Amino acid sequence: MNRVRFSVGDKALVADLRKPDHVRTPDYLIGHTGEVIQFCGYFLNPEDLSVGRTSGPMVPLYRIQFRMETLWRAPQRHPDDRLCIEIYDHWLIPAIETGSDF
């Protein structure tokens, strides 16, 4: 079982894994940095489940929030407009805080 690498408040970058299979990470988040807002627990990896591998390993799942302003590189109607999504651990790279992200 992979260890939990991120705590609430940590910054994380969404990796470009270029996986062809049943991924649950939408393309529009690749390369963007967000903030961890919740550890959801351990779950079977959907990339395994989609091809019938139901024996694990379990992977940590987090909820991450992104600023809309940085996500779409455009001013938004409200500075706190945001997007929240669940990302499995292996898609995340620890990131340092930057001025423009959460």
Add this chain to the structure above:
Amino acid sequence: MTLRTPSPSHDHHDHDHGGATHEHDSLVVEDEVGNLLAQQMVDALLIRRGILSASEVTMEIQNLEAPGTHLGAKMVARAWLDSAYKQRLLRNGEDGAAELKIKIGEAQLVVVENTPTLHNVVVCTLCSCYPRSILGQPPSWYISTAYRARTVREPARVLGEFGLTLPLTTAICVHDSNADMRFLVLPMRPVGTEGMTEGELSQLVTRDSIIGVALVATPSR
């Protein structure tokens, strides 16, 4: 019906595989005389081999289609009336549902609260993840590619097309629900509902307000 792959914790419907290369707005595929392709596959694979009986398949369809908006509405109404319940519900959605004898079958439940300064709206960009245990089957617009693509990109405009214009002082949080959580938006209790019972309040709560594309309106009397 749609075919589903049994999985212990990851119960999706109608997935894209490998990116947005194929559409799946059409949930039901029929042949020239109207037989459902999925039904034929279930028949060929499971019933004729004796793995499932036809009545078991029928029962499962009934179970899938039995839940409706009233379950989510009941949770919202209880949360409006009982602040301690609301706190428990926000902390753990399944426990809050279980208190009302509502079982969340497909995933874990996250409850997000609307306030005057924050409005939540739910979308599934990759497929059609939806809290079916408490809202039943999703509306057709929820699984449309337009709603899925545009809600993450221009939520205020999408909400405007639903007739919901938020004050500029209210931030929007879009929840892209793609994995093992499902989301229930706890809408704001409308003014003019003082003294109403849980049953009366739950009648006001709409499916759209729990998805986050509408507010709960003040009742007209």
